[in-house]
Amino acid sequence: MARRFADIAAPDPDADWSLPGWLYTDPEYHAVELARVLRPSWQIVCHQNDVADPGDFHTIDYLGESVIVVRGDDRRIRAFANVCRHRAMRLVEGPRGCARKFVCPYHAWTYETDGRLSGVPMRRDYPALQLEEHGLAPVEIELWHGFVFVRLEGDGPSVAAMMAPYDAQIAPYRIEQMHALAPVRLRARAVNWKNVGDNYSDNLHIPVAHDGLTRLFGKSYAIEAHPYVDKMSGQIVDRPSDNPWERFYQTHLPPVDHLPAANQRLWLYFKLWPNMAFDLYADQIDFMQWLPLSPTTSVLREMTFALPDDRRAMTLVRYANWRINRVVNAEDTWLIERVQQGMASHSYTAGPIGRSEVCLRSFARKIRERIPEARLHRPPAPGWSRR
Template sequence: MRQAALELLNKTMDEQLLRSEHPEGFPALPPIPAGRYTDPGFAALENERLWTGAWLLAGIESELPSPGSYRLFQHLDRSVILSRAKDGQIRAFHNACRHRGSPLLLEPAGRAMRFICPYHAWGYDLEGELKSVPSQHDFPCLEKAGNGLVAVRCESHRGFIFINFDDDAPPLTDFLGEFVALTEGYPLERLVVKDRFLVEMECNWKIAYHNFLEIYHVNTVHPRTLAPHLDSSSFVIALYEGGHMRFGTRKKGGDSLFETPPVRPDDIASVFLENTIALPTFPNTFFSLDPVGFNLQCFWPMGPDRSVMEVRQLGWECDSEADKAYWTGMRAATEHILSEDLCLFSSIQQSLRNGTIETILAGYQERALYWFEEEIDRRIGPDLIPEDLRVQPRLAQFTAPRSA
């Protein structure tokens, strides 16, 4: 973490520990309309204006170790191939044959030195170029050069692969903003995926994401699992341009919330040993940088009132039996902690759907979720959102400066 960001963290944490009143000059946040989580029209606006223009975390480079390694991104009613080519570059293509749209790859991950359509056997190389067409004489006007796979914008940052469905979007590093400075001192590029799983939820994706944008609920919902390890009274938030955020919470003893694994880097900066640093990264990703590794969570819509949480458990390179046992235990611990939250989500969605609750409220320590909702409106365009579903912008003046 760069010095300016570290000084801001420590300063605000010291102030927070002394705070006993609502901060002077900070506004009461207006109610957030419930229809944002139930209305099909709002979900359609998100699909059209939010998901198609944001950089989306799609994979981890270590999962594509050699030429031909591939993994499918399968969210948002799309299927995208992430593949490492012979030159080592990772590329992304829509998983659709240019002949009649059949998916080229049916397995979610594997290795393929060519993409051969299982329908009519059209073949493409790892650069997406069309190379073979059975009975090509039956297609007299076909130009192979103009019928390669449809590429998807793809860029990586320190081992994390992002895609964007807008070819004109700004570069990934511009989009990530302060994330670049906040992760200095944490060896992101050395992380590997120990486990991954999906959790389907009977709620809008934003309701699930909200849960991770505040610590207000931890003492109530997680009294024996998380609360004993976190000094909740020290919790601080920094809001950044682009809808991104940084959370910081001091730990109660030890440099991790969890048991130390068999292998752990010794060059992690002290800020990540002394504090839990979480980085909600717009639009739908949550990093929590613990020295033993962490759960990387992405939240994807499956409709206005259904969603899925994609969980990757990231740790350090090691293939020992002790390490495998450690991560088996971490999977069980993670599922238990998540279950403490998940049991509430469907009932929250029900209350919003049936009109029992017409708005939701956010306090000062929940301002991150309000900032997140503000950014959604900025991405969609406020004029395109029905007036009764908009959030009123309040927090731009409270954003933190970028580190030099």
């Protein structure tokens, strides 16, 4: 198993310890984590081709906020809070749609797709109202290789800066030209959001818990960590698998002319700080983010994209990919739900972390930098976050 160790500017005194269990269950800590880690983070919403025409919009709901991404009449993509400036009514429902204007269903205040407030019934009844000051609240937005990200607050690095170490590896996939294969999927999980991410970049569990991936990759699985992104990868081996869907994928994956030879049978995984991942295959790309609902529950938001390709072999291989990864996801769900239960045990504090577990070390380091109390193996007295 190949490994690459993250370059660290200064030694972390807790580098040999995992994050303690109380961080996965404690409500007070959870509130601090939302404020210091999740609200200042970038979150993927959709692909630019999902909002191809003026008025097309996608939404994302997380951390008590709802955000609209919309393409304006000027064809520019913008993001706004999904909140009317009058009485805080939600303007649109559902994950996607098209609207020439946003009309509030409560009192019919009307907003243009560039966020301007353009219509107010009984306007003269509001002596303090200035239309130009009551447009939709903007949300920071970034386009990266065609994907649309938003950030509620903060001034940390851009998505492009975080992903810069791997930009050259990603470029051949032409993801700017991709289109969605299916609507956004939401799947609830009875786990703290960090347990999903920890498992995603945990290299040691692959040969133990994922027979299918082990059959597909052999001993080629490798990991490495950069400051804001983890990379995992494996080459599909030539030895035919005993599993029919794995063997079908191995046998029938068609060539993809724009990819280098080394990428034709490469499964490439990236985890982007703090709670997003995308899986690059020759046939498609899967995005996933794990959004917290409570200290012990979260929701997986999943999307799949691909380049147009009407070859029958590609259609069938994409189905085989889904069948393979459905089993992997079920295995991971079983694991993380039981880890979550263990995190609630008073017998567990923090576990030793191996030198090879570079991705887990990198994530834990960033959490401890933002929340020093995360270094404590036992929770401090209640009220610590207000002192």
